[in-house]
Amino acid sequence: MGAVTSPARRPDDAAGDADVMRRIRAGDRTAVDDLYARFRRPAFALARRILADDALAEDVLQEVFLSVWRDPAAFDRARGSVASWLLAVVHHKAVDSVRREESQRRRQAQAEDEMALDAPTATRDVEDDAWSRVVAEQVRTAMGVLSAPQREALTLAYYGGYTQREVAALTGTPLGTVKTRMLTGMRRLKQELGGPGGAGALGDVWPAEGRQ
């Protein structure tokens, strides 16, 4: 896929990411340091958002980067950019962790935050560079195009780590409607971020309608 996306990263980072993965595959332990240097900030930002706990978020990061070292071939079996893959693994493990660890009470409190903040902004712990502001702005604009229920469903699932049934319960919506909202919301986001002809922030691997 001709993807250019990398969360808050410059397009030319993709080749460097691929090179770091090749070194990890070749057994170069120092390459893990490089991968960590490249991704620790977005990875930590995502994990702590989902977990609302810095210590648990760090545990998730350690688990993720160590798993990449142990089995770098896992990346070959996925499709897409190193950045998206790695952040998807962080998301997956953070969601597993939140489901394991977090008390219902905290979950409930977080859900309320989640709904209050459908387009998260907040103060930045670290000064972002111009490029990450551009990407963040693009994403925020794209999120703004969604209907409020689509945005809510995707926000709860992605940033909150809730299952579709939990989202249905939290929003008082039938499960089938939640599933449809997530699909249509994602399609819309893809369109907004991908731009016509896939020329935007995303590459073009979304199957065209009606194609096999």
Add this chain to the structure above:
Amino acid sequence: MSADHQQYDELAVGWALHALEPADEAEFARHLPGCARCAGIVAETTEVMGAMAADLPQAEPSEALGARLREAVAATEQVHRPTAPREVAAPPAVPAVVPAPRRARALPLALAAAAVAAVLGLGIWNIGLRSEQAELSSTVAEQQDVVDALLSPDRVELDPLGADGRPVATVVPRDGDIEVVTHGLSVNDATSTTYVVWGVGDDGAKPLGTFDVEQSQTELRTVGSGLTGLDDYPQYAISLEPGREAPSDPTEVVATGQVTS
């Protein structure tokens, strides 16, 4: 097929978001391996999710984490998985990515599957994990499906053409589609060639669907959709074709098998 496929489109997005309920997750884990459309949606959703991560306050983990990670890496060996050779002679490995605490649950089924493969003379047994996200549920579901297919009373085993030896594929015609288990077909170049499954009857051969072999390990995929009249074919064949579309007649048949039941 868009209308029929809507349900899977929805599951694909939920899968990428890791937001499916267990029953949906198990169902999608069975569906995904045979469906290029769903693989595309999962990949694309993953890219969008990566962009969504950009819209978060950037934050630094503690310095101690970097040191802790380096120590852990220094103390950890890599998993060595042979890169899929074209001909697999070596005995299989149990999928190595399954996290250790869960392996105890995965093993009995893997062993059962290996036993089935041995009984059927397939010689090899190893189902590769397709992605990090696939993990255990997908592996178990795939193994279960492969075992089910290999033991189906409707199965047709296809022998390689012009050579003796054991079957290289098993097809199971179902209502509307065909399950294909490959256990010895060569990996094809998915950019310029495709395998085609043919139903062979009195009127000649009819293309039923296309698929690619991505690894020399055992793989299960579902081919074709809305197929009818599958009961009428006395014979099935697999050909390897140039291009990505099924031609009207097979070019190079690589395996055939008679319906026995």
